[in-house]
Amino acid sequence: METFVIGLSIASILFMVALGLAIIYGTMNVINLAHGEMVMIGAYTTVLATKHLGLNIYLCLPLAFLVTATFGLIIERTVVRRLYGRLLDTLLATWGIALILQQLIRIHFGLGLFGIEIDGLGSDLQNVPVPAELQQAIQLFGANIPVYRAFVFVTALALGAITWLVMYKTRFGSQLRAVSVARNTAAACGINDKRVNMLAFAYGSGLAGIAGVLVSGFKTVSPDMGTPYVVDAFLVVVAGGVGHLLGTFASAGILGEVQSFVATWANDVYGRTVLFAVVIFILLFKPQGLFVTKSR
């Protein structure tokens, strides 16, 4: 049961990171390797906000969303915008952006070169204080369940629900879906597809930022923390079926649990190994992913 709950929280984080990636990849056909850095920036936003502004972790959620969405917007406007239709090139360019962002944190946004250091940045590991009510554990079916893990899970569910509402119940959502199915037709019908791209990129980045806030509560924060997330999340996206909300949800769940159970049974390394092996098998035998979007 404990293993299951740990699996759920791994899955929740994966889901939040992967959701943003799925929107970006599904809509724009861009592989954003700087997505992991959005998680990292979300985590650092939390570190800085708790240290300097005295905010608690709940208030950091919307703040990190705004900060990372802004970063996403800037990246889309400056680099990604010029690379639509060149899939592998987006992968390389965003890896470059990821390097830049990591290093900017390490050198205090360049101020470190002039001897100015901001508490909370730099290459050191950082920790985020978690409010007392989240540090407790509750008893459920005879198992100890840390409240924080439950909080992560609930937030992920809420974000999933919000994203579903945005995608299927708003004007922006229907435009987004139209663009991802048939960009040119959508543009010909009067949808401003450039604007849709921009907002989708920002929204996806923002989701990763929220995941970053939640990660910062149970892991140490460091400049290179994002890289493993982007790889895992990308595996989740392709395994679940690109452009499929439910697919991402299901595959995050499956992969999170697989990792958690194998990790408890053997060790962490085998957990990840089996995770990769499962994804490779899914890709080889169902290249479209577990859930296939019907297209005409």
Add this chain to the structure above:
Amino acid sequence: MTYRTASIIAYIVFFAVVLALPLVLNSFWTNRVAIYLVYSICAIGISMSWGYAGILSLGQGLFFGMGAYMLAMSLTLAVPENNPVPQLMLLNMEPNAVRDLCCVTTGSFLWIPFRSIAVGMIAGIVVPCVLAAGIGYVMFKRRTTGVYVSIITLAFALIGQLLIINNQPLTGGFNGLADLALLEIGGFEFDPYGPSAYYAVALTLIAVILLARYMLTGRIGQVLKAIREDEARARYLGYDVENYKLFIFCVSAGVAGLAGMLFTLTSEFATPSLMATSLSISMVIWAATGGRASLLGACIGALIVNFVGSLASESATFQPVWPIILGLLFVVVVLFMPNGIAGIFKAFIDRPGKAERLGGAKLAGKTERSDKAELLVKSELSAREA
């Protein structure tokens, strides 16, 4: 001067410079440059599979690391203290295990063939090739293409790295294999800081370039380019697309394995960090900077990026900024010079002004307008080819 003559001259100049360098370098720099040349060989491997066949492997580090480990295992056993059993296994064995390579730790019998240096050297190429054949066979037979190939190879590299770190008693774990013997073939010792190891690397590099160029300018290269441009059409024309892809993927893995062995020779260690994602992606960037579809370009790209990188990491002011410059380089190369340094070189040789002069003399009878049209078509074609 045509592009062909110019590129032949470029090759000759490059080879001459590479061969002459140890004459002017001290032993430290001889070693550094030898390592950069090793990276150049990696970049050639990338250029072969990505530049020619459009297969972007992000797991090239796996093959590189395998090659490095194979030779490092042999060189570990060549150290007298490591017989009959390497120190790293003694540190990790069960208290009452038999002190023999067959069973001192789980799987340690795998080391037995590596008592022979020759086996280590052959395995350094064969093992990456066989591994690539296995991965490639499953991928290409399932007709996995494009970005999925990149992700699958990336995942394989991550698995490889994790398994090596995790099996400490067998592989030395996170610290890898260090304190190696020097490579000795027929009584001749390769000194990593002397010209011997340097020339081993340099001559291998030249041989790899020439063989790759011979192979890729021929029929195979043309078919691979056709596959890169339009896989379905190449298949429709009767080419066995899967086998061609499998072939170049294996060759490229073998080249990476070879580079890995030379890395062990020049750096005297092998660690799991050789299989890291960041190194695999760096290799792609070296090739992209130099020109992904140009063997020499990829080579020079690797040399320049690594040389500037090591200069920067020695200066206190530049060291913290270097990753940012590197990141910007990724972005700038991808955005503004998709054909890299080789593309700029080509554009310089074929620059329109000169062509117009030449063209004007040759095609005196034609009107200026048709000249321009022809030039447009030409540049369009060459742009497409690139």
